[in-house]
Amino acid sequence: MSTESPKNFAGGWGALKSSMKFLKREGFVKGNKALLKMNQQTGFDCPGCAWPDPKKPSKIAEYCENGVKALTYESTHKRASIATFMKHSVTEMNTWDDFKLEDQGRLTEPFVYNPETDKYDAISWDAAFKLIADELKALDNPDEAVFYTSGRTTNEAAFMYQLMIRMYGTNNFPDCSNLCHESSGVGMAETVGIGKGTVQIDDFEEAEAIFVIGQNPGTNHPRMLAELQTAARNGCKIVSFNPLKEAGLLNFLHPQDFGKMLSNTKTKISSHYYQPRIGGDLAAMRGMIKYILEQEEAKGGILDKEFIEKHTSEFPEFEAKVKSENWDFLVKQSGLTKEQIVEAAEIYIKSKATIICWAMGLTQHKHGVANIQEVISLLLLKGNIGRPGAGACPVRGHSNVQGDRTVGITENPTEEFLSNLDKAFNMKSPRKHGYSAVHAIKAMAAGEAKVFFAMGGNFAAATPDTELTFKGLRKCNLTVHVSTHLNRSHVVHGKKALILPCLGRSELDMQNGVRQKVTVEDSMSMVHASSGSNLPASKALLSETAIACGIGKALFPKDLEWDKYVANYDLIRDKMEQVMPAFKGYNEKIKQPGGFHLRNSAAVREWNTSTKKARFISNEVPDLPIDNGRIRLMTVRSHDQYNTTIYDYNDRYRGIKGERMIIFMNKNDISSLGLKEGDKLKLTSHAEDGKKRTAEGFKVVPYDIPEGCSSAYFPETNVLVGIDEMAKKSHTPMSKFIEITVDKM
Secondary structure, three states, X not given: OEEOOOOOOXXXXXXXXXXXXXXXXXXXXXXXXXXXXXXXXXXXXXXXXXXXXXXXXXXXXXXXXXXXXXXXHHHOOOEEOHHHHHHOOHHHHOOOOHHHHHXXXXXXXXXXXXXXXXXXXXXXXXXXXXXXXXXXXXXXXXXXXXXXXXXXXXXXXXXXXXXXXXXXXXXXXXXXXXXXXXXXXXXXXXXXXXXXXXXXXXXXXXXXXXXXXXXXXXXXOOXXXXXXXXXXXXXXXXXEEOOOOOHXXXXXXXXXXXXXXXXXXXXXXXXXXXXXXXXXXXXXXXXXXXXXXHHHHHOOOOXXXXXXXXXXXXXXXXXXXXXXXXXXXXXXXXXXXXXXXXXXXXXXXXOOOEEEEEOHHHHOOOOHHHHHHHHHHHHHHOOOOOOOOOEEEEOOOEOOHHHHHHOOOXXXXXXXXXXXXXXXXXXXXXXXXXXXXXXXXXXXXXXXXXXXXXXXXXXXXHOOOHHHHHHHHHHOOEEEEEEOEOOHHHHOOOOEEEEEEEOOOOEOOEEOOEEOOEEEEOXXXXXXXXXXXXXXXXXXXXXXXXXXXXXXXXXXXXXXXXXXXXXXXHHHHHHHHHHOHHHOOHHXXXXXXXXXXXXXXXXXXXXXXXXXXXXXXXXXXXXXXXXXXXXXXXXXXXXXXXXXXXXXXXXXXXXXXXXOOEEEEOHHHHHHOOOOXXXXXXXXXXXXXXXXEEEEEEEEEEOOXXXXXXXXXXXXXXXXXXXXXXXXXXXXXXXXXXXXXXXXX
């Protein structure tokens, strides 16, 4: 491992150099050609994050460094073919790290596990579909099967997938939302009546203040930096709350601004940067609200009383709760000074239009839902929902995770959706609440779920309590994964196992000689068409839609004309219109440049809550004591990583090169614990269930993070997250608040 000083800016020549490196490594000509069509209105959507495209995308380069990584990973010349599996047993591949597994390249044909040789053999598509159907039919109850979905899955594939599964008879739909932004959806649904962000991309130009809380856009959503840069240049105050000092929140040098690149002129992003203790954001926001209410009482004219009276409920109770809070308690829990909290509150008070953005730094806590509801309460005080330049902005991860939810990937569907689905397809959907991700793991480990099917993703690596997750997957009668690359979930498998390779987002999807379009929904509810142009990595690949329909046909050959929908995705969208009124005119609307916006009820000040108004919900600020000798750990991505996909071993902005087994710690903690830089540690977590979970071999790296706090990469630290350590109501794993002790090895 080599370490350098962390960078104080994102982008610049380093981003260009990194992009060129990945293009060369995976295939320069093919990758460059495809990049010109990525995020273009007649091209395909980036397979990376869900940040929306600008209204007028650049005709030359509408992508970021991490978009280049995602595309080159998909368009790579490397192949995980039958020759790969003939050379290596599953037992051997299980010893490989996550990078080496996925670096084998694109999967080329369907594979089935052979227990006699401990290797994967080739299998035909028809035989694979029959095996899946036979195993599902053999179960005593449809609820013994679990169907996971990755946020990469397109609307059409997700819709046919959920249709097939509900025809089968279960709502067991754990998905990647359960692991990341579930707290956002639950928190917002209770307070404003919809679990989606209320802003659009144009609002960033009109905002006078943007708060970025618990989010690292420089690595996780790099194209967002262009919006923040424009806002900063317009005089907008950008206020960041993050325990770690992150390069992208400090300064940005846009790699496509050649003039600034030549002069090395960076734009300062955050006008104010606060580093709360891990878990301290709720206390910090409660402190801001307490100060705002005190100033209203002293001076008046701060709150939007007309909005509060007309559009909100429960404000008097909330106001009384906040006023009763003890300042010393809030300051202690936040890890900030009172002066810092007041300074942030003054910025909010003076702003006439404020956006609050957040990501997993707020959601992956026991009080994750309360965090989101505090964000909403802060916005409601000044009527900052439902007007230009203002609103709530949960920044989603994978490119269509929001769209999958919209089209039915949920363990708890509404009665309206199910009734419309039943009418459209003359069927009877199940009504029983299904498993979320955490509950699916428990069910598999207990032997109550016996078939696991994943439409994309890397469930084994993405989930908490790794030991229990592996145990659950291995107890299954059958595990099936629809994938583009080999990953951990393929080598931690059930008694029977299938790998089904699918087309990538950038690849040409031809059905009956006709080029098909798919659709995706971004973080701001824009739905637009995506049509790949690269030749598929193998002639044996099927689209995700064709795979879902192929299984449906094997299960229910007489109940639906499955082949008809594979041949023409327009017919799928016609059916989606019938089920979801918001998609009326679907096939025509996606012909519009940039697609169309799904109506957001909260954005037009319609509140579909229990009170029919936006709600001020009074949550308790948690007391988060840590025993002596213990520290708080939060898991993060490296810069050469997207979700569980590891592109390389570097984390350029944090100064890490050639290593992932590291732990970032405050220099005072390193000293007080008798450690030094470079020491190797064993990490032990202390969950409420009393079970100690350990991870070994993490090297100490001093970093700018509050005392008592630390950070390390996932999936390497997922083993430390107890299965019952999750957010109240949303059941999101507490990956941002793990209580650990460290021991020198």
